[in-house]
Amino acid sequence: MAESGQSHPDPQLRLRACTRRHGPTMIIEVDGEIDHATADLLREHVITAALAISPPHVVLDFDQVTFCDSSGLGALIAIWKAVRAHHGDLVVARPPGVCRRILERTGLDRHITIHPTLEGALRHA
Template sequence: MIRVPHDAEARSGAADPEPLLIRSGVRGPCLLVEADGELTLRTADLLRERVLADMRGLDGPPRVVLDIGGVGFCDSSGLNALIVLWKAARGAGGELVLARPERRFRTIIERSGLDRHLIAHETQEQAVAALTGR
């Protein structure tokens, strides 16, 4: 798990109420990444770099499930990170899908037109099944 401090916390040592927590592991042939917190200018780069590094460690084309059920806020930097990850997975012959998006998050994706590329599933299990053909 990675915790990303905001600038003020890094300077003062104070607790940050909205870090981004990232957990990742392999579930069957899929990379499962869970993100909790805020996906913003301050945290998007870390998510992007962490998932890209994890994808490089996979055998074969990356099949990535990004569970965003715990993401309470996403700004344009966060959306950009998701697009970069989707393109990287596709460019390597794989796929990236989302799992458990909150309604607000789903609305942002739909209104931006990204729902044509960032396919969302209600559960992690449905997302894994979509990538594995089960």
């Protein structure tokens, strides 16, 4: 597994996103809270990383996400739209219960692939 090691921590915003390549796939490990204060940062970071490869194949690893609200959902929708506009794929790996429930209740799980493991997400991306 190749790693680029890009990391964008911001302790004030309670979010960390670390980006690494795995072959043609960009893995973005997200750690912290996705809310009104952090959603824009996540959206910008992921879209910038995703569009660095063509077509973008992105796995968002949410294993360390501790909270996600409607702002986080809006960021996921924007990321999904940007990736799809460039003929790519977005997969969410290891989402905690709160994220999975938001995706299921809104029906986004029919558009954004969810995998319980990182390995499964990488096979799909």
